[in-house]
Amino acid sequence: ETGVTQTPRHLVMGMTNKKSLKCEQHLGHNAMYWYKQSAKKPLELMFVYSLEERVENNSVPSRFSPECPNSSHLFLHLHTLQPEDSALYLCASSQGRDYEQYFGPGTRLTVT
């Protein structure tokens, strides 16, 4: 695997389910990000981890819970989501601040 990978690529879940999104970067970067991409809206930064510490939490509801066990892996745990949470969730990584971010292919999430 190269670059940034995300699994699953597609996820359908009910409002009472609990699921997790996984991101892995193979670039040796030290920062990882979660973004939410909705139609007709700019990308919304959700969380940033640098050296496994959360450095940014952009007023995201508590039903989204990130986890960064090491510098290569990032998870987004989901529980009791709402239909408006349906979106494309993108993971990215970078070599520190100010550097360009490399994105994964995203997970298309549908909440029913």
Next chain:
Amino acid sequence: AQTVTQSQPEMSVQEAETVTLSCTYDTSESDYYLFWYKQPPSRQMILVIRQEAYKQQNATENRFSVNFQKAAKSFSLKISDSQLGDAAMYFCAITRVGSNYKLTFGKGTLLTVNP
């Protein structure tokens, strides 16, 4: 706060022709970076080009070049000799130097390339 505006929701170009995508931004910072990202239908966002605000010379990357007008806060992307593979959503983005990782994106421009 920083904002990015892409005034063209959709653009189209004939194969082999040149197209320019517009981007304007607002920031109170003097030191920042600007980016153009491309998101093809497969959804993987790819960096196209990067410009440091302190550099007067416009960045180029093969068929892609920018027209950076710092005073006007304008950062347009020119694609020369357009190819079918250039069809994608293009996003303009800005980050302040020392920004604590925040990258602000525009809403994007959907580019169609006609054969």
